[in-house]
Amino acid sequence: MKSHLVVLLAAAALVGCAKEQTRYGDARSVETLTNQYGSTDLQMMAESMARSMLQAPVIASSNLPIVTVQEVRNKTSEYIDTRAITDSIRSELQKGGRVRFAVDQAGMNPQVDELKRQQSELYAKDQRAEMGQMVGAQYRLEGNIISIVKQVKDAKDVYYKLNLQLWNIRNGLLEWSDEKEIRKTTTRG
């Protein structure tokens, strides 16, 4: 009986003393902790879409088209920051030097505020940004992300589909569209 007590106490002490450890990991490794939308899904969708857009005739023609990013509607049952997807796509395309981006709806207020601020007498006249010089986008990027979730006792299947479209603002033509699908299945036991 005594020995049992000693073992229990020793185990409790060990659990209590279990050291917490923090390490840096590879931000680009495959993450499969749960089957919810994760970093690998975000990275794969963004890369796949950006590379596909590079092949769209309006972008491949190297005329540096001006694009504005609109909303990617989240039609899934979970919270997904769709802005993070379009931000990653924008970064990849901008770095590749193929596309220029015009200020989008979300960035319009800070842009206008700064323009107005520079009209003050506090700024040198020859260096301040003039009103009426902003450049409008030729194309707008928008899309949807949907999910289909199926669950039985010991298995859960999640299917994601991101669809993006690049619309010509002047004539309303669809210039490019593509989809990226991801399926993840979690089983127990």
Added chain:
Amino acid sequence: MNPKWIIAASAAAALVAGCATKKGFEQPGFAYGCPIGETKVSSMDDLVKAKVMAEGRRTTIQATEMRCSKSGDLLRIDANLNNDSKNVKRISYKFRWIDREGMRAWEEEPWKPVMLYENSNLVINTISPTNKAADFRLILRSEE
């Protein structure tokens, strides 16, 4: 045998061999459309060996074929992966982009997970993210 016949046969054999090695290597520094630089590549196996690397956990999945083409000033790549085992295999892959000076032309790509059915092939494809990418490596790792 008539020496004339021997010379003719040798010439024909040399011609055939010459044509065979030329196949897919029309442009110097390229094999099957893929940039090879100074590397000696005389077959698809050589090309795959020069371009495919393993990092992390090794996988039994083999790249068996690789073809490249130009899309404007960007490089399009198709690579065939083969699973000759009787089990489904899960791996991840990424491409590494290298510029003309041998430096990285682009940041490290994310690992992309894929599943290969038993006894099956899967073609993965990509396009270079920038025209600074003059060369590439395909990197594979097991996800099992």
